[in-house]
Amino acid sequence: MLSHIRVLDLTDGGASLCGQMLAHLGADVRLIEPPGGAVSRSQGPFAGSEPHPDQSLGFWSVHRGKRSEVVDVETSAGRERLRELLCEADVLIEDLTLMEREVAGLGIETVADFAPHLVHVSITPFGVDGPKADWAATDLTVTASSMALYITGDADRPPLSATIPQAFLNAGAEAAVATMVALTERSQSGLGQHVDVSAQTAMMMTTQSSVLSSVWGDNQTQRLGGGVRLGPIHLRFVYPCKDGFVNFTFLFGDAIGPATARFFAWMCEEGACSEAVRDIDWVGYVPLLVKGQVTYEQHAEIQDAIEAFTLRHTKAEMMAAAFERKVLVVPLSEASDLAASEQLAARDYWVDVDDPAADAPVRYPGAFVKCSETPLDASVPPPRLSEGPAEWRFEWTAFGRAPRKTEQAPLAGLKVLDFSWVYAGPAITRYLADHGATVVRVESASAVDALRNATPYKDGIAGFERSANYGNVNLNKLSLGLNLRTAEGRGVAHQLADWADVVVENFTPRMMKEWGLDYATLRETNPALVMLSSCLAGQTGPERLLAGFGTMGAALGGFGFLTGWPDRPPAGPYVAYTDYVSPRFAATALLAAVDHQRRTGQGQHIDCSQSESSMHLMTEALLEYAVHGRVRGPAGNACADWAPSGVYPVAGEDCWIAIAAPDETAWRALSGLAGRAWNKDARFATGEARLENRAPLDEAIAAWSADHDGMILEAALQDAGVPAHRVATSADCFADPQLQHRGHFVELDHDVVGPVPFEHSRFRLSRTPAPTPRVVPTLGQDNQQVLCELLGLDDEAITELVIAGAVE
Numbered sequence: 001m002l003s004h005i006r007v008l009d010l011t012d013g014g015a016s017l018c019g020q021m022l023a024h025l026g027a028d029v030r031l032i033e034p035p036g037g038a039v040s041r042s043q044g045p046f047a048g049s050e051p052h053p054d055q056s057l058g059f060w061s062v063h064r065g066k067r068s069e070v071v072d073v074e075t076s077a078g079r080e081r082l083r084e085l086l087c088e089a090d091v092l093i094e095d096l097t098l099m100e101r102e103v104a105g106l107g108i109e110t111v112a113d114f115a116p117h118l119v120h121v122s123i124t125p126f127g128v129d130g131p132k133a134d135w136a137a138t139d140l141t142v143t144a145s146s147m148a149l150y151i152t153g154d155a156d157r158p159p160l161s162a163t164i165p166q167a168f169l170n171a172g173a174e175a176a177v178a179t180m181v182a183l184t185e186r187s188q189s190g191l192g193q194h195v196d197v198s199a200q201t202a203m204m205m206t207t208q209s210s211v212l213s214s215v216w217g218d219n220q221t222q223r224l225g226g227g228v229r230l231g232p233i234h235l236r237f238v239y240p241c242k243d244g245f246v247n248f249t250f251l252f253g254d255a256i257g258p259a260t261a262r263f264f265a266w267m268c269e270e271g272a273c274s275e276a277v278r279d280i281d282w283v284g285y286v287p288l289l290v291k292g293q294v295t296y297e298q299h300a301e302i303q304d305a306i307e308a309f310t311l312r313h314t315k316a317e318m319m320a321a322a323f324e325r326k327v328l329v330v331p332l333s334e335a336s337d338l339a340a341s342e343q344l345a346a347r348d349y350w351v352d353v354d355d356p357a358a359d360a361p362v363r364y365p366g367a368f369v370k371c372s373e374t375p376l377d378a379s380v381p382p383p384r385l386s387e388g389p390a391e392w393r394f395e396w397t398a399f400g401r402a403p404r405k406t407e408q409a410p411l412a413g414l415k416v417l418d419f420s421w422v423y424a425g426p427a428i429t430r431y432l433a434d435h436g437a438t439v440v441r442v443e444s445a446s447a448v449d450a451l452r453n454a455t456p457y458k459d460g461i462a463g464f465e466r467s468a469n470y471g472n473v474n475l476n477k478l479s480l481g482l483n484l485r486t487a488e489g490r491g492v493a494h495q496l497a498d499w500a501d502v503v504v505e506n507f508t509p510r511m512m513k514e515w516g517l518d519y520a521t522l523r524e525t526n527p528a529l530v531m532l533s534s535c536l537a538g539q540t541g542p543e544r545l546l547a548g549f550g551t552m553g554a555a556l557g558g559f560g561f562l563t564g565w566p567d568r569p570p571a572g573p574y575v576a577y578t579d580y581v582s583p584r585f586a587a588t589a590l591l592a593a594v595d596h597q598r599r600t601g602q603g604q605h606i607d608c609s610q611s612e613s614s615m616h617l618m619t620e621a622l623l624e625y626a627v628h629g630r631v632r633g634p635a636g637n638a639c640a641d642w643a644p645s646g647v648y649p650v651a652g653e654d655c656w657i658a659i660a661a662p663d664e665t666a667w668r669a670l671s672g673l674a675g676r677a678w679n680k681d682a683r684f685a686t687g688e689a690r691l692e693n694r695a696p697l698d699e700a701i702a703a704w705s706a707d708h709d710g711m712i713l714e715a716a717l718q719d720a721g722v723p724a725h726r727v728a729t730s731a732d733c734f735a736d737p738q739l740q741h742r743g744h745f746v747e748l749d750h751d752v753v754g755p756v757p758f759e760h761s762r763f764r765l766s767r768t769p770a771p772t773p774r775v776v777p778t779l780g781q782d783n784q785q786v787l788c789e790l791l792g793l794d795d796e797a798i799t800e801l802v803i804a805g806a807v808e
Helices: 013-024 057-062 076-087 098-103 108-114 139-145 167-189 199-207 210-216 253-269 285-290 296-310 315-324 335-339 342-346 424-434 468-472 487-499 509-514 519-525 550-556 577-600 610-617 619-628 664-674 687-692 694-705 710-719 730-735 737-742 783-790 795-803
Strands: 006-010 028-033 067-070 091-094 119-124 193-198 221-224 227-230 233-236 238-241 244-248 329-331 351-353 362-364 415-418 438-443 478-481 502-505 530-535 604-609 645-649 656-660 724-726 745-750 754-759 763-765
Touching: 006 013, 006 076, 013 028, 013 057, 013 091, 013 119, 013 167, 013 610, 028 076, 057 619, 076 108, 091 167, 108 119, 108 193, 119 167, 139 167, 139 199, 139 645, 139 656, 139 724, 167 193, 167 199, 167 577, 167 610, 167 763, 193 199, 199 210, 199 577, 199 737, 210 468, 210 730, 210 754, 221 233, 233 296, 238 296, 244 296, 244 315, 244 550, 253 285, 253 296, 315 329, 329 550, 335 619, 362 619, 415 424, 415 487, 424 438, 424 502, 424 530, 424 577, 438 487, 438 783, 468 754, 478 783, 487 519, 487 783, 487 795, 502 577, 509 530, 519 530, 530 577, 550 577, 550 610, 577 604, 577 610, 604 610, 610 619, 645 694, 656 694, 656 710, 664 687, 664 710, 687 694, 710 724, 730 737, 783 795
Parallel strands: 006 028, 006 091, 028 067, 091 119, 119 193, 415 438, 415 502, 438 478, 502 530, 530 604
Antiparallel strands: 193 763, 221 227, 227 233, 238 244, 244 329, 351 362, 645 656, 656 724, 745 754
16 A cells, blocks of 8 residues: 555664554565664564574564665764665654754754655654653653553552553554654645654553543542452452453443343353342442442452352353353463464464574564455565665655645545444544544444443543543544434435545444445445454454453453563453554554555455454564464563663652663663662672562662652652653643643533543644644534535435434
8 A cells, every 4th residue: 555655764662663564554664773783683582592683573573574774874974875865765764862863964854954745753752842852761661651550550569561561662553643644644735744753642542541530530540450440449350260361341331231241140050159149230330339239348259259250261161151142251362372363363364474584484463454455465574684775666756746835634635434432443533533534423322332431530420421531532523423223324324434435433243234334335335435344353253253342352462461460460451452552553554545545546445453453562472482482471560671670669659650771871870879889789780680680679779769759759860861750640641741841631621521631632743733622522413514514414304314213
């Protein structure tokens, strides 16, 4: 799809996922490396028995499909070569500091002056400007700044990160979406622009709007390993079984309560719970707890009974029950489980890549989506360092469209019909709505979106027009109340599908077909349609009909097992992790397909398995199993490459700070600031020694930090050049001067709850920034506009639809 796009990639680490995603979509991506190669080439694990720059599994995980060229940007010849390449490229991606950018001649204004056609993407910890723009950072400290760390892990231990660092991988995927938005705008104006991607705001998406809780007046979400804690209510999701662990989505309400009831009916059949427990109102369970009709002690006993029951069964038996009994339970997949998955095999997910640096073909995760007309190519190996300059893969001349000023948003004129619900689907279409697309959101009062009944609520009072969670992913959209269970409602849906350029849905494959709204049917009257289907396991394979939520996707995709302490059961990431990760892959592919459709007239169907796409954020662990047969397990907050890297207490209740010393300079600064002579202790004298003595080092730092004020200690560490950040709560994020500088939170006047804050676009465009959002509509608020203005229906036709129960 992107075979006409040339990309220069000056990133390394997780940010490099952006270039890899564009390469898999067909772009010609050239990786610019310094003499000696990218830093990740020197970091293990390695494919061979000895370190080798061409055999780092971390490097392999984010650089597939690229070609390498070594350019020394600290020399005039190197800077000239880089400028020559930039003049022939469409996109520049970099993760440089301000100083590195200036040394390389890549200042934002400088690049804009000599290459006005270029989309220049900067991926940084906190953004290219603002009070934290020059802060020292690692993946852990950025995660701490986002609130994602605070709500992950066990209540009696420090907040927890994933074994595979996630902040810059999320930022890399966010940057891929942003790049496609900017390229779409350039296709109209002929002008490039600067794209500012903050890893902090990208990672904040994984809080699922919990970051809004303090200002919305609801309870602060608390850590609970393998679940969540909402005030006094503990909801546990992870349970042991005979051969590992499973995830049971122990939630309630209209959407999930019936599945929970089926689970307890199964338990009762096998004598694992009483009839009284079986017959609890699982739809209205939370009010029962709040009113004391079910005590917290009884709630704890119920969760103990669940554990006793799951211990009777294997992961395979639980997975079978997910289909047979329609219960929300799935295994916590390990790398070995994923390698043996019948579902992934049936979908030809894995790709064996022939790599000159490996003794045998290496099995990688395959395409992050399946496209019906323009399949992605994930089979090109990562580049070897020895590769020299090469010609671009296709003929290119200076961007041909005469630059012209335009007041239009990047996606203005794009018409989107959104059937999706809960989080993963609406998050995709919010990217589109933020940047000018007309998005019609179809929902029904007779089957209310589960996210409307999800916390945080305004002032802690439940109500389907009071959810910050729902509102945060549905800003800028038009709400059409439409009952698709009626023939008349489906007729309106067909008319809208003929109007639309894009259709997005995230039901199980069977549902859209039953309604006659599947791609094969819709393309008969709209052959140029681009349709994206997003579900847990994808549109094909033996598990295609698995219905559920991102809690299950995170378990199936391997994230549940990889987040935790090595001496405890897995804690898992916060709730529905794949719901926050997969939308970035889906939106990137969708915008590439739209670009392809506009250039060729060809529509297509995009099949996004939320689990499969998200697995690209844990590729290193999958490669370690593929190459060495080793299953990577949970490692707490430990970093494999340096120590210290951890989360330590500071003064106050449940107050913490993340600190890392990734090099000797930072270590000496930390030791000097602490004044404890750590640098003279033989156990900590070298990087290798500190890794070997990680536990006593962490104990020493925790004993030192515990009496310090977190804000004062954070400032002192940053002044000394040590990566550090307090572990932010919701209130901390709203007080964060960097987020205030970026205008990340924006207050809007909601029709029901009044003025409340939401999150603005997570990336910033220099020339066509996302406008102030339109507040989330109430259900059916835009019926008249959609039916009259978009479809041209008259009052009589609309009245008939209302009488038929089609319009709500």
